[in-house]
Amino acid sequence: MNPARRHLAMAGAAMLLLPGLAHAQSDEQAQVAKAVDALTKAMIAVDKPQLEALTAEGLSYGHSAGRIETKKQFIDYLVSRESAFRTIELSDQTISIVSDEAIVRHLFTGETVSPAGKVTPVKIGVLQVWTKEGGNWKLLARQAYRL
Numbered sequence: 001m002n003p004a005r006r007h008l009a010m011a012g013a014a015m016l017l018l019p020g021l022a023h024a025q026s027d028e029q030a031q032v033a034k035a036v037d038a039l040t041k042a043m044i045a046v047d048k049p050q051l052e053a054l055t056a057e058g059l060s061y062g063h064s065a066g067r068i069e070t071k072k073q074f075i076d077y078l079v080s081r082e083s084a085f086r087t088i089e090l091s092d093q094t095i096s097i098v099s100d101e102a103i104v105r106h107l108f109t110g111e112t113v114s115p116a117g118k119v120t121p122v123k124i125g126v127l128q129v130w131t132k133e134g135g136n137w138k139l140l141a142r143q144a145y146r147l
Contacts, residue, residue: 062143
């Protein structure tokens with residue numbers, strides 16, 4: 001096959017494969033978005049089994065004030081209800097898949113309430129890293145930053 005036909009054949013093969021690759025990535029992105037949504041709901045409901053299921057053992061959870069927590073510390077703090085989420089809304093979310101990891105960025109707005117009833121608004125930017133373990137997406141790292 002001459003070089004011009006070889007390039008044409010390769011370009012044609014790539015065009016046939018790309019829609020499948022894009023569809024596979026969009027399916028993975030949808031699965032990650034579903035996991036992000038499930039984590040958000042679990043944080044509001046303080047659903048400990050769900051929080052444990054959605055987070056990796058090696059979780060590094062960074063707050064916008066600089067506090068870093070392990071998986072156990074993250075879950076224990078939510079369960080203590082020292083600062084419970086009344087609402088969480090995520091916007092401007094992007095999801096990029098790289099092998100078995102996903103990079104998620106979004107704006108996070110909401111409200112927390114203290115045991116004394118003090119309501120505090122929250123508006124931060126967030127970067128999350130999710131990893132696929134046993135076919136399930138789990139939060140591996142999270143870093144919030146002030147806007």
